[in-house]
Amino acid sequence: MSGKLFLVPTPIGNLEDMTFRAVRILKEADVILAEDTRTSAPMLKHFGIERKAYSHHQHNEHQASSEIVRFLKEGKKVALISDAGTPAISDPGFFLVREVLKHDLAVECLPGPTAFVPALVNSGLPCDTFVFEGFLPVKKGRQTRLKKLTSEQRTMVLYESPHRLLKTLEEFIGYFGEDRQASVSRELTKRFEETVRGRLAEIKSHFENNILKGEFVICIAGAPEPEKKAKYNRNDE
Known part of the structure; x- marks a missing residue:
């Protein structure tokens, strides 16, 4: 019987956000893959998970995927975690999931922490529809x-x-204008969590005068809808 690949979200800061199910899956897994074993080791130890974690990151995932597929075909349970949050969301995981599915093997993703959801809901900006861009390209594009x-x-x-x-x-x-409404969150779920809301110019001024520490989530209001041209009916003239 084939095994299963589990994508297991881990806390983005506050360890109390770990789910009972996530702990159980990690304890039951035959193999744990971690983005950085040095980062994941204290978290695994905190929850009494004694299974050794193996590195699985953007630099080795292409080479390692074939071996992981072999593990799954042997019936093993494989759990993938990232440094924080949900695997494959701006973290390694997508390539592995795609390769596992190509071999008609099972993949299951547990619900759990990811930084952009609380930042978006907490921003005060419309969140019924939104677009997640992750990290913008640093240079090209x-x-x-x-x-x-x-x-x-x-x-x-x-x-x-x-x-x-x-x-x-x-x-x-420069692209959206200094008056565009936005929200910037940092250190989400941690002791010094902070969210700054307002015009882009105001937010920039705030962070020019404060310590820049932690990972940041930026939410920006969408462009206003263009004014609709009035439609006239000749019979109404």
Whole structure:
């Protein structure tokens, strides 16, 4: 009987967000794959998970996937975790899932933490429809992507690192205007969690005068809908 690949979300900061089911699956797994074993080891130890974790990251996932497929065909349970949050969401995992499905093997993703959902809901911006952009390209394709987003009418959600935040906000002001409403969250679920809401210019000013620490989630209001041209009926004239 074939095994199954489990995608197991882990806390993005607060260990209390770990689910009972996630702990059980990790304890039952024959193999645990982790983005960085040094990061995952304290978390696994905290929950009494004694299984050794093996590295599975963007630099080795192509080579490792064939061996993981073999494990699954042997009936083993394989659990994949990232450093924080849900695997494959701006983290390794997509390639492995695709390869496992190509071999008609089972994949199951547990529900759990991911940074962009609380940031979006907490932003005060419309979240009935939205677009998740993850990390924008650092160099090639960045300006093209930003230009395309200027006409996006849905709320936009992006990730950014501390050392690029101010430059990114400056770019957003240039493309979306300093008055575009936005929200920036950092250190979500942790002790110093912070969300700053307002105009892009106000948010940039805030972070120019405060310590930049933690991972950032940026939510930006979509472009306003173009005014609809009035339709006239000749009979009404």
